[in-house]
Amino acid sequence: MATEYSAHVESNDKQPRTARGLKTKRKLLDAAALEFGEKGFHEASITGITQRAGTALGSFYTYFDSKDELFSALVKDMSTRVKSHAAIAMTEWQDTLEREKLALEAFMNFAREHKEIYRIIDEAEFVDPDSYRAHYEATAKRIFERLQEGSEAGDLRGNLDEAHAWAIMGMNVFLGLRYGIWTEEKSTVEIAEIANEILATGIAAAKS
Amino acid sequence: MATEYSAHVESNDKQPRTARGLKTKRKLLDAAALEFGEKGFHEASITGITQRAGTALGSFYTYFDSKDELFSALVKDMSTRVKSHAAIAMTEWQDTLEREKLALEAFMNFAREHKEIYRIIDEAEFVDPDSYRAHYEATAKRIFERLQEGSEAGDLRGNLDEAHAWAIMGMNVFLGLRYGIWTEEKSTVEIAEIANEILATGIAAAKS
Known part of the structure; x- marks a missing residue:
C-alpha cells in the first residue's frame, strides 16, 4: 500500500x-x-x-x-486517486465501450465511499481555479485517449472529437452527483449501464 | 420586456x-x-x-x-432565464432530438453572453445549497419531461429513465463550460451537433 x-x-x-x-x-x-x-x-x-x-x-x-498548499495537494491527490481507482477497475474489458462502463462504475463507487470529493473539487473552482481546471482537463484528456484507442480498435466511430470526451465526462460527473452523492436509490451498475447504452446506441427509437 | x-x-x-x-x-x-x-x-x-x-x-x-437573499433570488432568476432562453429557441423543431439540439445550442449561447452564470450557480453549492440543488433538479425534470414526450411521439426509445435526463444535463453543463466559458474555439452549432449525434446513434462503430 x-x-x-x-x-x-x-x-x-x-x-x-x-x-x-x-x-x-x-x-x-x-x-x-x-x-x-x-x-x-x-x-x-x-x-x-x-x-x-x-x-x-x-x-x-x-x-x-499553508492551508492553501495542502488544499491544492489534496485536489491533485483526489484527482490521481479517482484516476487510479478507475484504472484498476478497467483492467479487464472486452471492448472500448465496456471499458467506459467500468470506468463510470468505479468512479461512482469511489464517490459513494468518498462523498467529500465533490465538495472539494467543486470548491477548488473558487479556492484554486488552476487545480480545478487541471483536474477536468486531465480527466477529459484521458477519456479522449481511450476513445481514440477505441476508434483505432474498430470499436468506435472514427470521427470522434475532444468534445465527445467532455460530453462523457459531464454525464459521469452529474450521474455521480445524483446517484452517488445525493441518493443511492439505484445501483452503480444500473446507472453505468444506462449511460453506456447512450454511448452504444443513443436514445432514438429504432428505425423501422 | x-x-x-x-x-x-x-x-x-x-x-x-x-x-x-x-x-x-x-x-x-x-x-x-x-x-x-x-x-x-x-x-x-x-x-x-x-x-x-x-x-x-x-x-x-x-x-x-440581505446579500444572501439577493444571491438566492439571483440563482433562481438565472435558472429561470436559462429555461426561458431555451424555451424560446425550442419553438420550431421537427423531432425530439432536434429540440434537444436547439436547447443545448441556446444554453451555450446564453452562457457565452452571461459568462458569470457558471461561477454564480457553482458558488450556490456553498452559499445556498438548496438553490443549487433546486436548479439542477428542475433542469433535469424539464429534460426528462421532454424525453417522455419524445418516447410518446415515437422519436425516442420507450424505456428512458430520469438518469437519461441527468446524463444529458451533465453533457450540456460540461460542454457549456469547455466550449462556452473557457474557450470559443468551436461554434455552438458544431458542439450541439456533436452532442446530438451521441443521443441519435451513440459513438460505437457501425456494425458491419
Missing part, C-alpha cells in the same frame, strides 16, 4: 523520504479530505486537520507550507 | 408593484450578476451592487433584505 500511496503524493521540496513520512503525509491528506469536506475551505483549520490525523502540529509544517 | 422580466423576478413580500419598481429590481439583479460573477459571494458588497446598478442604497432594501 505504501508504494501505491506514494504515487498519490504530490512531489515538492517537502517530499517525505521515509515510509513513516509517507504515512504521516497520507494521514494529513486523508484528514484534510474530511475537514475540508465537512467544513469547507474557509472554516477548515490546520489544527482541526492535525487533530483528525492524530499528528503533531509540527508535522503539518514538515510537509505543507 | 417588463412583462417578460416580471416572470423572472422571484415573488416575495417585497415584490415591486409598478413598472418602475420592476425595472429597478431587474437592474439590481443584473448588477448582482456582474458583482457576484466578478468578485464571488464573499467579496461582493451591497454598495458595489447598487453602484453598478446606478440606484440608491435604499432601493436595495426596498427589494431585498
Whole structure:
C-alpha cells in the first residue's frame, strides 16, 4: 500500500523520504479530505486537520507550507486517486465501450465511499481555479485517449472529437452527483449501464 | 420586456408593484450578476451592487433584505432565464432530438453572453445549497419531461429513465463550460451537433 500511496503524493521540496513520512503525509491528506469536506475551505483549520490525523502540529509544517498548499495537494491527490481507482477497475474489458462502463462504475463507487470529493473539487473552482481546471482537463484528456484507442480498435466511430470526451465526462460527473452523492436509490451498475447504452446506441427509437 | 422580466423576478413580500419598481429590481439583479460573477459571494458588497446598478442604497432594501437573499433570488432568476432562453429557441423543431439540439445550442449561447452564470450557480453549492440543488433538479425534470414526450411521439426509445435526463444535463453543463466559458474555439452549432449525434446513434462503430 505504501508504494501505491506514494504515487498519490504530490512531489515538492517537502517530499517525505521515509515510509513513516509517507504515512504521516497520507494521514494529513486523508484528514484534510474530511475537514475540508465537512467544513469547507474557509472554516477548515490546520489544527482541526492535525487533530483528525492524530499528528503533531509540527508535522503539518514538515510537509505543507499553508492551508492553501495542502488544499491544492489534496485536489491533485483526489484527482490521481479517482484516476487510479478507475484504472484498476478497467483492467479487464472486452471492448472500448465496456471499458467506459467500468470506468463510470468505479468512479461512482469511489464517490459513494468518498462523498467529500465533490465538495472539494467543486470548491477548488473558487479556492484554486488552476487545480480545478487541471483536474477536468486531465480527466477529459484521458477519456479522449481511450476513445481514440477505441476508434483505432474498430470499436468506435472514427470521427470522434475532444468534445465527445467532455460530453462523457459531464454525464459521469452529474450521474455521480445524483446517484452517488445525493441518493443511492439505484445501483452503480444500473446507472453505468444506462449511460453506456447512450454511448452504444443513443436514445432514438429504432428505425423501422 | 417588463412583462417578460416580471416572470423572472422571484415573488416575495417585497415584490415591486409598478413598472418602475420592476425595472429597478431587474437592474439590481443584473448588477448582482456582474458583482457576484466578478468578485464571488464573499467579496461582493451591497454598495458595489447598487453602484453598478446606478440606484440608491435604499432601493436595495426596498427589494431585498440581505446579500444572501439577493444571491438566492439571483440563482433562481438565472435558472429561470436559462429555461426561458431555451424555451424560446425550442419553438420550431421537427423531432425530439432536434429540440434537444436547439436547447443545448441556446444554453451555450446564453452562457457565452452571461459568462458569470457558471461561477454564480457553482458558488450556490456553498452559499445556498438548496438553490443549487433546486436548479439542477428542475433542469433535469424539464429534460426528462421532454424525453417522455419524445418516447410518446415515437422519436425516442420507450424505456428512458430520469438518469437519461441527468446524463444529458451533465453533457450540456460540461460542454457549456469547455466550449462556452473557457474557450470559443468551436461554434455552438458544431458542439450541439456533436452532442446530438451521441443521443441519435451513440459513438460505437457501425456494425458491419
